Amino acid sequence: MKINVSDIIEQPGASIPFSETGSIEPLADGNEDIMLPAPFTVEGVATSTGEGVYVQANVKGTVRLTCSRCLSSFDLMVEFDCEGRFVSDPDVPMSDEEDDIESFALVGEYCVLDDMVQHELLLNIPMKPLCKPECKGFCEVCGANLNEEPCQCDAPGTQATLFGRKLLEALEERGKDNGSSKEEDLQV
Ligand SMILES: [Zn+2]
Ligand SMILES: [Zn+2]
Numbered sequence: 047m048k049i050n051v052s053d054i055i056e057q058p059g060a061s062i063p064f065s066e067t068g069s070i071e072p073l074a075d076g077n078e079d080i081m082l083p084a085p086f087t088v089e090g091v092a093t094s095t096g097e098g099v100y101v102q103a104n105v106k107g108t109v110r111l112t113c114s115r116c117l118s119s120f121d122l123m124v125e126f127d128c129e130g131r132f133v134s135d136p137d138v139p140m141s142d143e144e145d146d147i148e149s150f151a152l153v154g155e156y157c158v159l160d161d162m163v164q165h166e167l168l169l170n171i172p173m174k175p176l177c178k179p180e181c182k183g184f185c186e187v188c189g190a191n192l193n194e195e196p197c198q199c200d201a202p203g204t205q206a207t208l209f210g211r212k213l214l215e216a217l218e219e220r221g222k223d224n225g226s227s228k229e230e231d232l233q234v
Contacts, residue, residue, distance in 0.1 A: 047163070051092050051099050051132075052155035058096035065089040070107065070160050073167060080171070083121060084108040088159050098133035098152055105163055114174040115183035116191055122175065128166035132157040 047068040054060040067087045073080040090103030106125045113120060129147060136149035150161045182192035190197040 047086065047088060047160055048153070048156040048158045049092060049101075050155055051094070051152075051157055054092065054094040055099065055155060056094075058094050061091050061093035063089075063091050066159065070163050070167075073109075073164050078112075081110040082107060083110050086163060088163060092132075092157060095131070098131055099157055100129070100131050100147075101157055101159070101162065102129045103127070103159070103162075105166065107163075107167075109167070109171060111171065111175040113177035113181055115176060115181045116193055117184075118177055118191075118193075120175075120177040122171075124167065124170050126166055126170045128162055130162040130165075 047066050047070060049064045049066060051062070054062055065087070066089075067085050070082050070086045072082055084107065086105060086107035088103050088105050090101060093100045093102075104125070104127050106123075109122050109124055110119055111122055112118070130150045131147050132150050132152040134152050136151050148162070148165055150165075151158060177193075184190065185192055185197045185199055187199040188197050
């Protein structure tokens with residue numbers, strides 16, 4: 047998604063409004079790509095600064111996330127404001143004091159909005175996403191997805207603990223046997 051700023055780029059102070067709808071590249075977040083299944087809408091104003099173009103925008107879109115409790119994928123609507131400075135070489139530090147504004151690449155006479163949207167989007171995605179606030183997740187005992195069906199384990203917490211203790215006892219017993227004679231175990 048990009049905007050043509052050829053009309054203002056030679057006139058510092060000149061600005062143009064824009065409204066673009068289109069797809070944004072998937073986000074690479076750590077080892078997982080976050081899919082952006084629906085078009086994004088980016089509306090705002092681009093202003094020529096002489097050195098480049100300053101863009102302020104409101105972004106609306108949809109992000110496909112994985113629920114941190116039940117591992118199902120779900121779509122989350124997001125809306126946020128963002129700003130960025132578009133210059134031909136974004137790696138050159140700016141002389142003025144607007145240091146907290148990120149710089150992005152001005153490609154020819156176009157501001158390519160994807161990087162700016164992705165940068166701000168990452169800050170607007172919850173660290174531990176939930177498909178719904180009351181997501182029940184999985185049963186600790188039988189592994190059923192409790193959002194889809196209640197399981198037969200009436201008190202998952204206590205049963206899991208009890209099961210865990212039995213398992214531990216059994217392993218300890220086997221450990222003792224193994225210590226005394228391994229050959230007997232093989233014959234069984
Ligand atoms: Zn969930
Ligand atoms: Zn269960």
